[in-house]
Amino acid sequence: MPVIELTVNGTRRRLDADPQRSLLSVLREDLDLTGSKYGCGEGQCGACTVLLEGQPTRSCVVKVGALAGKSVTTIEGLEAGGQLHPLQQAFLDAGAMQCGYCTAGMIVAGAALLRRNVDPEEAEIRKALEGNVCRCGTYPRIVAAVRAAAALGTRTTRG
Amino acid sequence: MAERDDGHDLVEAERYELFAGPSYRFEVHRRDFFKVLGAGLVVAFALPSASGQESGGARRGDALPGDVSAWLHVGEDGRVSVFTGKAEVGQNIRTSLAQVVAEELKVPIASITMVMADTAVTPFDMGTFGSRTTPIMAAQLRKVAAAAREMLVDLAAQRWGVDRGTLVARAGAVAHSPSGRTAAYGELSKGQKLAKAIGDDVATVPAERWTVAGQSVPKVTGRDVVTGRHKYTSDLARPGMVYGRVLRAPSVGAALVSVDTAGAAALPGVTFVRDGDFVGVSAPTSHAAAAALDAVHAEWKPTPQPSGAELFEYLRKNPTDPQGADPRSRVVTGTVEAGLAAAATKLEATYTVAYIAHVPLEPRAAVAEWQDGALTVWTGTQRPFGVRTELAEAFRIPEEKVRVIVPDTGSGYGGKHTGEAAIEAARLAKAAGRPVKVVWTREEEFTWAYFRPAGVIDVRSGAGADGKLTAWEFHNYNSGASGIRTPYDVPNQKIEFHATRYPLRQGSYRGLAATANHFARESHMDEMAHALGQDPLDFRLKNLTDARLRAVLQAAAEKFGWGKTKATPERGFGLAGGVEKGGYVATCAEVTIARPSGEVRVTRAVTAFECGAIVNPDHLKNQVEGSVVMGLGGALFEAVRFDAGEVANPKLSLYRVPRFSDAPVLETVLLDRKDLPSAGAGETPIIGLAPAVAGALFAATGARRRSLPLAPEGVRA
Numbered sequence: 001m002p003v004i005e006l007t008v009n010g011t012r013r014r015l016d017a018d019p020q021r022s023l024l025s026v027l028r029e030d031l032d033l034t035g036s037k038y039g040c041g042e043g044q045c046g047a048c049t050v051l052l053e054g055q056p057t058r059s060c061v062v063k064v065g066a067l068a069g070k071s072v073t074t075i076e077g078l079e080a081g082g083q084l085h086p087l088q089q090a091f092l093d094a095g096a097m098q099c100g101y102c103t104a105g106m107i108v109a110g111a112a113l114l115r116r117n118v119d120p121e122e123a124e125i126r127k128a129l130e131g132n133v134c135r136c137g138t139y140p141r142i143v144a145a146v147r148a149a150a151a152l153g154t155r156t157t158r159g
Numbered sequence: 160m161a162e163r164d165d166g167h168d169l170v171e172a173e174r175y176e177l178f179a180g181p182s183y184r185f186e187v188h189r190r191d192f193f194k195v196l197g198a199g200l201v202v203a204f205a206l207p208s209a210s211g212q213e214s215g216g217a218r219r220g221d222a223l224p225g226d227v228s229a230w231l232h233v234g235e236d237g238r239v240s241v242f243t244g245k246a247e248v249g250q251n252i253r254t255s256l257a258q259v260v261a262e263e264l265k266v267p268i269a270s271i272t273m274v275m276a277d278t279a280v281t282p283f284d285m286g287t288f289g290s291r292t293t294p295i296m297a298a299q300l301r302k303v304a305a306a307a308r309e310m311l312v313d314l315a316a317q318r319w320g321v322d323r324g325t326l327v328a329r330a331g332a333v334a335h336s337p338s339g340r341t342a343a344y345g346e347l348s349k350g351q352k353l354a355k356a357i358g359d360d361v362a363t364v365p366a367e368r369w370t371v372a373g374q375s376v377p378k379v380t381g382r383d384v385v386t387g388r389h390k391y392t393s394d395l396a397r398p399g400m401v402y403g404r405v406l407r408a409p410s411v412g413a414a415l416v417s418v419d420t421a422g423a424a425a426l427p428g429v430t431f432v433r434d435g436d437f438v439g440v441s442a443p444t445s446h447a448a449a450a451a452l453d454a455v456h457a458e459w460k461p462t463p464q465p466s467g468a469e470l471f472e473y474l475r476k477n478p479t480d481p482q483g484a485d486p487r488s489r490v491v492t493g494t495v496e497a498g499l500a501a502a503a504t505k506l507e508a509t510y511t512v513a514y515i516a517h518v519p520l521e522p523r524a525a526v527a528e529w530q531d532g533a534l535t536v537w538t539g540t541q542r543p544f545g546v547r548t549e550l551a552e553a554f555r556i557p558e559e560k561v562r563v564i565v566p567d568t569g570s571g572y573g574g575k576h577t578g579e580a581a582i583e584a585a586r587l588a589k590a591a592g593r594p595v596k597v598v599w600t601r602e603e604e605f606t607w608a609y610f611r612p613a614g615v616i617d618v619r620s621g622a623g624a625d626g627k628l629t630a631w632e633f634h635n636y637n638s639g640a641s642g643i644r645t646p647y648d649v650p651n652q653k654i655e656f657h658a659t660r661y662p663l664r665q666g667s668y669r670g671l672a673a674t675a676n677h678f679a680r681e682s683h684m685d686e687m688a689h690a691l692g693q694d695p696l697d698f699r700l701k702n703l704t705d706a707r708l709r710a711v712l713q714a715a716a717e718k719f720g721w722g723k724t725k726a727t728p729e730r731g732f733g734l735a736g737g738v739e740k741g742g743y744v745a746t747c748a749e750v751t752i753a754r755p756s757g758e759v760r761v762t763r764a765v766t767a768f769e770c771g772a773i774v775n776p777d778h779l780k781n782q783v784e785g786s787v788v789m790g791l792g793g794a795l796f797e798a799v800r801f802d803a804g805e806v807a808n809p810k811l812s813l814y815r816v817p818r819f820s821d822a823p824v825l826e827t828v829l830l831d832r833k834d835l836p837s838a839g840a841g842e843t844p845i846i847g848l849a850p851a852v853a854g855a856l857f858a859a860t861g862a863r864r865r866s867l868p869l870a871p872e873g874v875r876a
Contacts, residue, residue: 021446029402029444034394035387037569039520040601044811047520075387088385092377095777098785099249100384101520101569107385126819133811135520135570136249137788138781139822 006067008033009077019065023057024048026064027074035075035104039133046132049105050074056112058131075104078111087111090149091142098136106132110146119150192354195280196232196240199348202307203230203282204299205356227282227356229296231260231303233311237331237345239264239271241300244284245292246276246541247380248571250841251778252292254379255372258774259297262364262372263304266331266344268379276543276565286542288573288667290740290839293774297837302361310355314347366772366833375777380567391569392539393524397594400526401428402445403587404452405597406438407607411663411804412462422454430591431455439583441591445598464804465662471511471615474637477660484655488640491653495619498630498651502621504690505630509617510679511866512638513798514610514663518816521569522604527584528594533560538581539568546578553582554589572789573667573842574608605809610799611668612661614638616679626691628702633680637661639672642739642846645680647702663801669786670842673739674793674849678867681735681850686863695734695854696721705738707769707832711745712736714828715767719747726858729754730762733854735847741838742770743830746787746847749823750855757873760821761791761852767828768844771835779840783827786844792817794849796871815871 004015008031017026027033027050036059039047043058050059051073059072078085087110090096097103106129113120113128120128125146126139134142192201206226232240241260247253257271274280276287284296308328315333316323319340327334332343366373383389408415415436423431428443429451438455442448465473499505525538534554540546543563551558568575580597588595599607614637621630631649640656656672668674688698696716703709716722716734726732729752736745749763764787773779796815800807808814849867857863860874 018444018446021444025445028394029396032396033387034390037391037521038393038598039522040811042601042810042812045520045601079386084382084385091385092381095375095377095381095781097378097381097384098251098781099520099568099570100378100380100389101249101391103384104387130819133520133816133818135518135572135789135816137785137817137822139788139817139819140784140825141781143819 002065004064004068006069007071009073015064017064019063021064022060023050023062023064023067023072024059027059027072033074033076037101037104039102044131044133045102045105046109046129047102047105049108049132051108051112054112054115056109073108075108078107085111086152087114087146087149090145090152094141094145094148096138096141096145098138102132102134106134106142110142110149113146114150120146122147192232193352197234198350198352199232199234200307200310200351201230201232201354202303202310203227203354203356204303205358228284229282229299229303231300231307233307233344233348235345235349237270237343237348239266240274241271242274242281243296243300244276244281244544245296246287246543246565247567248287248539248541248575249568250292250782251378251775253567254376255293255774255778256297256300257379258372258374258376259301260304262369263301264308265328268371268376270331277562278543278547278564279562283544286545286576288541288576290742290842293837293839294741297774301363302357302359305363306355306357306361310353311344311347314351315342318342318347372774373772373776375775378778390566391521391524392526392537392566393521393569393596393598395526395537395566395596397526397528400594400596401430401441401443401591402448403439403441403584403595403597404448405583406452406455406457407603409459409805410461411464413459413804414462416458416460419456422456423451426451426454430587432587432590434586437586439587441587441595461804467800467802470613470662473662474613474615474659478657479660480658484657485640488643488656489654490644493651495630495632495651495653498649499619499621501623502629503624504687505619505621506683506687506690507619508683508686508865509615510682511616512614512675512678513867514613514665514801515668515793515797516605516610516799516814517572517574517608517668518604518811518814519570519572519574522599522601523575523580523608524596524598525580525584526594526596527581527588529585529588532556533562534585535562535564536581536585537564537566538578539571540565540575540578540581541571541573542576545576546581549578550581550585554585572669573671576667577609579607601811602809605799605814606806607664609664609666611793612638612665612672614672614675616675618679618683620683620687622687622691626693626698626701628687635672635676635679638675641671642673642676642737646705646708646738647684647699648704649702662804663799669789670739670845673737673843673846674790675867677735677737677846678849678853681737681847682853682865685733685850685854685857689857694722699736707743708736708738708745710830711743711767711769714830715745715747715765718767718826718828719765721747728752728859731855731857731859733851733856733858735850735854737846739843739846742768742840742843744768744844744847746851748848748851748855750852750859752859752874757875759795759856759870759873761795761823763824763826764848764851765826765828766844766847767830768840769830769832770838770840770843772833772837773829773831774837776829779829780827782840783829783844784825786842787825787848788817788822790845790848791821791823791852793867794852794869796868798868798871
């Protein structure tokens with residue numbers, strides 16, 4: 001199998017993987033990065049959201065063979081030196097979860113939004129996260145968490 | 160509980176939940192506790208049915224009583240381990256149960272480990288459903304923790320030779336203030352092997368004096384969730400593990416005729432299994448497993464299945480109860496005919512409810528591992544002991560050889576009572592000779608899990624000129640009996656649930672049929688109010704003496720500003736209330752209709768909820784909010800479309816669930832009744848939304864909609 005080189009959470013990785021495999025399955029099965037979740041397999045729920053070259057991306061529909069030389073950040077890469085990303089902390093403070101299965105994808109998508117817009121309005125948050133499903137229905141809390149992280153003036157250079 | 164018929168399980172929601180099989184009895188040996196947990200102190204809660212066990216007394220001999228439902232261990236290091244068979248599926252009971260233990264035992268929450276839903280180490284539990292954790296399990300753990308605290312106080316009294324009345328337990332220690340002495344729980348339990356079984360008669364802290372319970376303690380596993388560190392079943396890996404997939408029939412009831420596996424067998428690392436109608440593969444990656452499954456060619460023979468278009472006629476025409484109606488839920492009071500004869504206004508209407516899917520974001524998943532004939536399965540289920548039984552039966556091995564462990568799971572909503580993925584993973588693991596993980600695809604989850612039952616409900620009613628109900632007749636076909644009784648005061652009633660044959664696999668769902676029954680009942684109440692020319696709130700209150708239900712209706716109406724704003728063709732308001740599983744709910748909804756598109760949105764929802772003494776206000780609010788958001792999907796647009804045994808919309812791109820833009824402004828009024836026992840809250844807040852939305856749509860459009868979902872394509876009127 002061809003070797004694919006990419007950067008994951010700041011570390012260069014050489015992968016022996018079928019290029020047809022999804023990025024999500026490689027992250028989860030080969031790299032033990034299970035924070036990104038499978039939810040639908042068609043890019044409709046956002047549970048698998050990662051940052052690809054800084055852009056929020058549905059890793060379940062991206063083939064790993066197309067990613068040579070690219071940089072990927074997962075939920076595991078947001079925490080730095082035991083310090084939570086401000087949005088991770090904001091989710092805790094807002095109690096913005098129930099079962100938590102969507103949380104990683106929400107935080108990654110929300111962090112991407114905060115990188116391009118340090119102070120998004122509620123409507124902008126809803127629009128940016130519309131592709132992420134929380135079946136437990138904690139949407140208003142998630143919006144509140146993103147607002148709270150923004151209010152902290154939390155432009156982050158990480159990710 | 161799962162009868163086989165036409166190849167799919169006949170699981171009827173309420174019957175199934177109420178009669179979840181015989182209780183499994185077992186003896187717990189004292190020495191086993193201490194061997195596993197180390198020395199210290201153990202207190203177990205024995206169910207009242209335990210054979211003649213006197214509560215509060217120390218157990219003679221070596222064994223604790225049989226029907227133990229929960230226990231707690233205080234170790235020599237002062238750590239507290241709490242064992243319960245309940246599963247965490249997002250309702251935050253890992254947190255709320257730790258809170259009640261902390262309250263009674265006087266320890267910090269951080270010193271408590273909740274060991275949950277592991278059939279090898281936790282006591283038998285029927286399952287995490289029916290909103291029973293808070294009223295039953297939490298109450299038992301409270302008593303267990305209180306008894307443990309008293310034992311620790313006794314130990315300190317003995318050690319110091321002082322009167323126990325002079326001792327106080329606090330912060331994980333017993334203190335004797337006259338002498339200034341303090342002993343941490345770990346010091347007191349060191350070297351001890353004390354076991355005690357208790358029953359109901361243990362005094363606990365009244366809600367007015369709670370300091371830990373009653374507080375908004377954050378989710379105890381929150382940090383693991385936001386960092387992605389928490390391992391759900393689907394995240395687990397075992398040494399040598401491979402990935403499994405199962406071949407599915409093209410339609411419900413189709414029989415396997417032949418399988419050609421030549422293509423799959425040629426693939427590297429693939430193990431292929433055919434066992435009766437079960438066909439599956441395992442492979443080194445999930446991608447390889449999917450490719451292997453694609454290479455399997457099977458021929459199926461379909462069997463005739465009901466058409467989706469005739470669903471409701473089918474339900475009506477196919478009763479299965481030989482007595483015509485379920486006697487357990489039947490209500491007959493007075494004579495409906497007499498009540499109708501006395502009525503000034505009479506109404507008759509039929510309501511329908513579509514099949515909907517739970518769509519838990521984590522699909523069914525399991526990791527199975529065999530070792531020396533014993534089976535361990537990690538799986539996301541609400542019934543670990545039930546799944547253990549399913550596995551033991553499937554593989555014809557004793558239950559003692561099966562261990563089921565439930566990691567905190569990516570939600571269930573009543574949809575994960577069964578062990579399909581567990582059985583599949585175990586069968587594949589047996590063939591592969593190594594651990595196998597099976598994670599259902601979303602399409603499998605949409606097609607082969609079970610649904611909330613569809614139903615038809617016929618209602619007839621009559622009211623006098625004074626606006627008092629005189630007659631109430633209510634027949635529910637198939638969707639279930641939960642919440643079927645009316646809380647309103649009606650002298651003449653006939654209420655029946657009719658079991659029927661049904662075309663799709665169906666089972667439990669958050670709130671069960673209480674949503675369908677409240678939709679029909681409260682919609683009908685709304686219709687009667689309009690027929691009488693009365694305000695829907697006034698009409699309800701006129702026919703209602705239940706003080707707790709009146710209280711939530713009035714609280715919701717007040718917060719909402721009920722009656723203050725007039726409906727327009729673009730905006731309507733509706734209201735509904737109900738009581739179920741010990742919780743009282745009222746919902747007021749504002750619906751906005753975009754013109755000319757006719758798109759319907761619920762723009763504001765006020766929910767008043769009362770479930771006795773509140774254990775965790777923020778988590779309760781979270782459950783109420785989540786119920787409303789989930790409920791609006793079923794109210795407005797969710798429906799499983801099917802025909803001839805095939806689901807037509809088995810994908811998230813085809814089956815719409817509520818998203819950010821659907822979430823209304825949510826306002827929640829929690830009535831804290833510290834004088835009443837705590838009831839569960841994960842289900843009941845969902846039941847008021849659909850009828851409130853139906854009422855609001857009528858108020859705006861003047862057209863009555865009697866089918867859920869109410870407006871999947873918007874409204875034209």
